[in-house]
Amino acid sequence: MSTKIYDAYKLKNGIKKDLLGLISIVQEIKADTERTAEEEVAEILARKVQFVKDLHTYYGKNVSDIISSMSEDEDEKEYLDTTIRNLKEDRINIAFMDTYNHYEKAITSEPFLKWHSYASITLIPCGKRVFAMLFGNTSYVTGMDKYFVDYHYQNQTDRPNEISAAEWRRREKDWDIALGEDFIPANHGLTFQLFDISDTHFEFQLLRNRDLLKKSLKKAEQDQKTRIHMIFETLENPFFTKNMNYIDILEISGSAEYKKWKKRAESKIKVRLKKAD
8 A cells, every 4th residue: 555644753752742741832833833824924915915006006097907807706806906995095904904815715715725724733642652743734834843853654665765774664663553544644643723824813813913014015015026027927918829838838938029028028017116116
């Protein structure tokens, strides 16, 4: 049977394994992870808010027509229109709140993207030891190294060079015991949420952090390259057709004529955005 046990860990030796002690460890990791997730999500929201600001700056009174041509999604159109009004009236916090709700809906409604919106940890007892597995968006998980060591295992590829054959066999045996016949981690341990953008507590903590939102928006504002690229993507491109295949797009993108047009367009965008800043 093919076995893939990624993002798997073993509690370090010398750390107490009583329930209260383990819960305390999880709470610490959860607090660190939530801070990291808040910072990352704040930057995502700030880039979106800055993009909407730049849309209005670049297109001016024609921005509504541009929004209509950008998407057939009525929710997307309503979000962009509403956010532009809020930004014009200097209601930054409301713009961030609407952007958060829009982002949450978009990411949780798509099965492929949903895993980005949360992270959890499952603690699994195995004899006198405790194993752990992470699920969801593990890139935001912070603080594991303080209490756990890597204990992943898979049998479709050769073992890593830094792990001995005996150690690799031991991991295989340990996970077979820990996960039982069904190999479903949740059936053999306790699962704790580390962060979830659908959680109202996470939303509240993030949106009330005015300093973080202000810092993130300033960072997005200073990222001229990304801002120019995002507006460039909204332009009507005279070189590409709707159903053009990828090979043709690559070929045209490499042509001198296209590069010259793109350079002029990006320069124009840069000038308009700089005036607004």
